[in-house]
Amino acid sequence: MEIIRARDYDELCEHAATMIIAQVQQNRHSVLGLATGATPTGIYQKMIADHRKHGTSYAGVRTFNLDEYVGLAPEHPSSFAYYMRKHLFAHLDISPEQTHIPSGVATNLQVECQQYEDAIASTGGIDLQILGIGINGHIGFNEPGTSFQSATHVVTLTESTKEANRRYFTKEEEMPTHAITMGLATIMQSKKIILLVSGKHKAPVLHRLLNEPMSEDLPASILKQHSHVTIIADEEAWNL
Numbered sequence: 624m625e626i627i628r629a630r631d632y633d634e635l636c637e638h639a640a641t642m643i644i645a646q647v648q649q650n651r652h653s654v655l656g657l658a659t660g661a662t663p664t665g666i667y668q669k670m671i672a673d674h675r676k677h678g679t680s681y682a683g684v685r686t687f688n689l690d691e692y693v694g695l696a697p698e699h700p701s702s703f704a705y706y707m708r709k710h711l712f713a714h715l716d717i718s719p720e721q722t723h724i725p726s727g728v729a730t731n732l733q734v735e736c737q738q739y740e741d742a743i744a745s746t747g748g749i750d751l752q753i754l755g756i757g758i759n760g761h762i763g764f765n766e767p768g769t770s771f772q773s774a775t776h777v778v779t780l781t782e783s784t785k786e787a788n789r790r791y792f793t794k795e796e797e798m799p800t801h802a803i804t805m806g807l808a809t810i811m812q813s814k815k816i817i818l819l820v821s822g823k824h825k826a827p828v829l830h831r832l833l834n835e836p837m838s839e840d841l842p843a844s845i846l847k848q849h850s851h852v853t854i855i856a857d858e859e860a861w862n863l
C-alpha cells in the first residue's frame with residue numbers, strides 16, 4: 624500500500640483529483656468507481672474546475688458508484704444518485720447512461736445486485752476506484768462482519784452508520800435501514816484503488832487499519848491484499 628500524507632483536506636483532494644484526471648487523460652474510456660459522502664466533494668470540485676479550465680473530457684468515461692439507499696428514488700435529495708448529479712455529473716460532459724448507481728427502488732433487489740455486477744464486468748472492470756472509510760472501518764456499505772467474498776448485495780445499516788448519515792435527512796424517520804452496496808470482492812476486482820481518510824474522527828480507524836491484521840471485523844483491512852492501493856490521509860487523520 625502506498626501512503627500519501629497530505630497536509631490538509633485541500634491537499635488530499637489535490638492528490639486524489641490529480642490521480643483521477645491522469646487516469647482519464649491516459650484512457651478516455653476509463654471506468655471509474657465513485658463514492659459519495661463528505662470526503663470526496665472537494666475532489667469532485669477539483670475535477671470540475673479542471674474540466675472547465677483544461678477541457679479534460681469524460682465523454683467516453685463510464686462510472687459505477689459504490690452504493691445507494693434502499694427505498695430512495697434517484698430524485699430524492701438524500702439519494703446518492705442525487706448527490707452525484709449535484710456534486711459531479713451535472714458539471715461534466717458525461718451522459719447519464721454512462722453513469723451507474725444501484726437502484727434502491729428496483730422491484731427485485733437481488734436481481735438488481737446481480738445486474739450491477741454484470742454491468743461492471745461487461746466493461747472489463749473498474750480501472751480506478753475511489754473509497755472513503757467509515758469510523759467502523761466500512762468501505763462502501765460493507766459493515767464489520769461482511770464476508771471478504773461478498774459481491775454486490777443488500778445490507779442492513781448499522782447504528783453507527785445511520786448515526787453518521789442522519790444529518791443528510793431532514794426527518795429522522797426518513798433514514799433508510801438498508802442499502803445496496805458493491806461487495807468487498809467487487810471492490811477488490813478494481814485495478815487501482817484510492818482510499819481517502821480525512822479528519823480527526825477518522826484517526827482511530829486509520830490507526831486500526833495500519834496496525835491490525837486483516838480481519839472481517841475491519842472491512843477496509845481487505846485492501847492490504849490488493850496490489851495497487853493508495854491511501855491518502857490528511858494530517859488530522861494521523862493525529863490520534
Ligand code: F6R
Nearest residue numbers: 658659660661662755756757763
Ligand atoms: C459512500 C460510501 C461510504 C463512505 C464512508 C465515509 O458512497 O460508500 O463508505 O465513503 O461512510 O463517509 P464520509 O466521507 O462522509 O466520512
